[in-house]
Amino acid sequence: MxxxxxxxxxxxxxxxxxxxxxxxxxxxxxxxxxxxxxxxxxxxxxxxxxxxxxxxxxxxxxxxxxxxxxxxxxxxxxxxxxxxxxxxxxxxxxxxxxxxxxxxxxxxxxxxxxQARASREQGYLDGVLRTASAVSAGRSSTDSLIGNVCAQIVEVLGIDRCRFDSGNGLVLATIEEDGGVTYNARPIDVRRLGLPTDTEIAVLAQSGGVVHGRFLLTSTSNVVHPSREQLRVAVALANQIGAALMTTPSQHPPGEHLPERPDDARP
Structure with a gap:
């Protein structure tokens, strides 16, 4: 390098x-x-x-x-x-x-x-595996894991910023589970148009079909054109946090409010 x-x-x-x-x-x-x-x-x-x-x-x-x-x-x-x-x-x-x-x-x-592509993909895989290992071993706090995942998503996608949010406010753009991107509920060609620059982009942190929060990505300084593989890596990283929040609910980031699970709803 x-x-x-x-x-x-x-x-x-x-x-x-x-x-x-x-x-x-x-x-x-x-x-x-x-x-x-x-x-x-x-x-x-x-x-x-x-x-x-x-x-x-x-x-x-x-x-x-x-x-x-x-x-x-x-x-x-x-x-x-x-x-x-x-x-x-x-x-x-x-x-x-x-x-x-x-x-x-x-x-x-x-x-x-x-060779460069293979090296990048190996780096993506190593990042996901390290995060999964930390989640399963419980070696790091949720705050630390979230910060680590944010840093990895920024590096993988080449974007400006990433933050975790447990709310469910309106976001125009979303990275789907299969690595596709929708804007206003319509799919867009990221390889040709790039990631949206006029709105935050949501990546859901979920586990077992339950959403535990989301990462909000910002890419305003320049238009980036990540591949489908890079977008899927971002989703996989976000889901690791979903798994961490599901298994360690007491470590939810302070000040954040996670969406109420359906099985926790009161009659």
Missing amino acids: RIESVLGTHRAHVVVVAGLLPLAGCAVLSAFRDSVANTNAALGLVLLVVAAASTGIRAAGLVAALSAAVWFDFFLTEPYNRFTITDPADIETAVLLMGVGAAVAEIALWGRRQ
Whole structure:
């Protein structure tokens, strides 16, 4: 994560270096034109493109691929030191170098995205499991659990704030059990439109079909587009608090009033 943060902070520098690496490589290889075949030189340049693509910055991979093709032409094909190719085989090699380099860059980026997604999903699962373990073991107070869950929901969804509320006042938006989002009782496409920014968004904390409160989420500083999996993680976290409140009613947060359960209603 630290390396990725550094690379993201210096994207422009990374792209420039990615463009200069093939230039340096071709300049060095030009001193061995008689002993190194152009096909072998092209394979070496592909390695430089892969190295650039492994940074996770698409522009770096594409710039490296283009630079490799250009400087391969300039240094390693006749007439030398000119942007001209006369040998059809060298033309094919240059075109393939650029095409393969671009394809390899995209594949490398796809792999990094898949790895990042798997890492995020593992982090979500670990968060849910830690909360469930704390609830079942009774190691933490309800206040502490609620604060922990709020922090995890904020991190998972990328929103501004989260607070727990035991009331049942009107809220326009709700995250449903299946991870869908409704606004004014109508489903909305969060991946396309993002979470609503003009109202708090409710996530019910329930257990055994009984609602024990809700988390109210705020996302006003920017529009976020969480996936269905992220929204379901938020629901799972909220339900852990529902389970905690069901098993430890005496630890309800002070000042909060939980909805009365149907079986507690007086005749």
